[in-house]
Amino acid sequence: SQKIEQNSEALNIQEGKTATLTCNYTNYSPAYLQWYRQDPGRGPVFLLLIRENEKEKRKERLKVTFDTTLKQSLFHITASQPADSATYLCALDVPRGGKLIFGQGTELSVKP
Amino acid sequence: EAGVAQSPRYKIIEKRQSVAFWCNPISGHATLYWYQQILGQGPKLLIQFQNNGVVDDSQLPKDRFSAERLKGVDSTLKIQPAKLEDSAVYLCASSLGARPNYGYTFGSGTRLTVV
Numbered sequence: 001s002q003k004i005e006q007n008s009e010a011l012n013i014q015e016g017k018t019a020t021l022t023c024n025y026t027n028y029s030p031a032y033l034q035w036y037r038q039d040p041g042r043g044p045v046f047l048l049l050i051r052e053n054e055k056e057k058r059k060e061r062l063k064v065t066f067d068t069t070l071k072q073s074l075f076h077i078t079a080s081q082p083a084d085s086a087t088y089l090c091a092l093d094v095p096r097g098g099k100l101i102f103g104q105g106t107e108l109s110v111k112p
Numbered sequence: 113e114a115g116v117a118q119s120p121r122y123k124i125i126e127k128r129q130s131v132a133f134w135c136n137p138i139s140g141h142a143t144l145y146w147y148q149q150i151l152g153q154g155p156k157l158l159i160q161f162q163n164n165g166v167v168d169d170s171q172l173p174k175d176r177f178s179a180e181r182l183k184g185v186d187s188t189l190k191i192q193p194a195k196l197e198d199s200a201v202y203l204c205a206s207s208l209g210a211r212p213n214y215g216y217t218f219g220s221g222t223r224l225t226v227v
Contacts, residue, residue, distance in 0.1 A: 043203050046215025102154030
């Protein structure tokens with residue numbers, strides 16, 4: 001079955017720097033890969049979706065890359081701010097399933 | 113647009129008791145999901161509905177969990193009897209399409225504590 005691994009350690013960075021989060025998966029390459037943000041006590045919030053035939057996607061200060069050879073997605077937040085502090089989840093679709101499976105998430109802390 | 117509504121926000125019960133959670137998805141979203149999120153882990157899918165039909169319930173512990181979406185709109189998830197390991201946040205999500213080529217919209221969840 002598909003396994004998803006995200007940075008297990010919390011990521012601490014200084015305000016203004018670029019945060020880079022990693023999502024690795026085993027087995028099949030998904031048709032879609034999504035990134036979500038989750039704040040304490042809240043449900044995940046959808047950020048970006050990237051398709052298997054796309055190498056890169058951008059939205060404001062966010063950038064996602066998708067390397068099907070490495071079986072890896074990278075999530076970047078440029079010019080990070082303390083308000084970006086949250087847990088970030090990557091999620092992959094399941095073939096013929098119409099559903100997402102989630103990684104365990106990476107906690108990001110941006111210090112002023 | 114209104115978000116995904118869930119209630120209650122918190123629930124504390126004793127083991128072997130029963131509990132029910134309610135979810136109202138975004139209007140027009142045909143697909144509804146229930147996820148279980150244990151502290152420190154990512155959400156794990158329990159059941160997926162397309163309108164009022166079940167698409168996938170392979171991860172639902174059917175000896176104690178049940179879910180329904182009778183009119184293809186709101187949904188309830190029930191646990192009977194509850195075990196200590198059921199302590200988690202139960203998240204409801206909805207999406208416009210049946211494939212995850214759209215982002216999911218999640219509710220704030222119900223935090224269940226079984227003592």
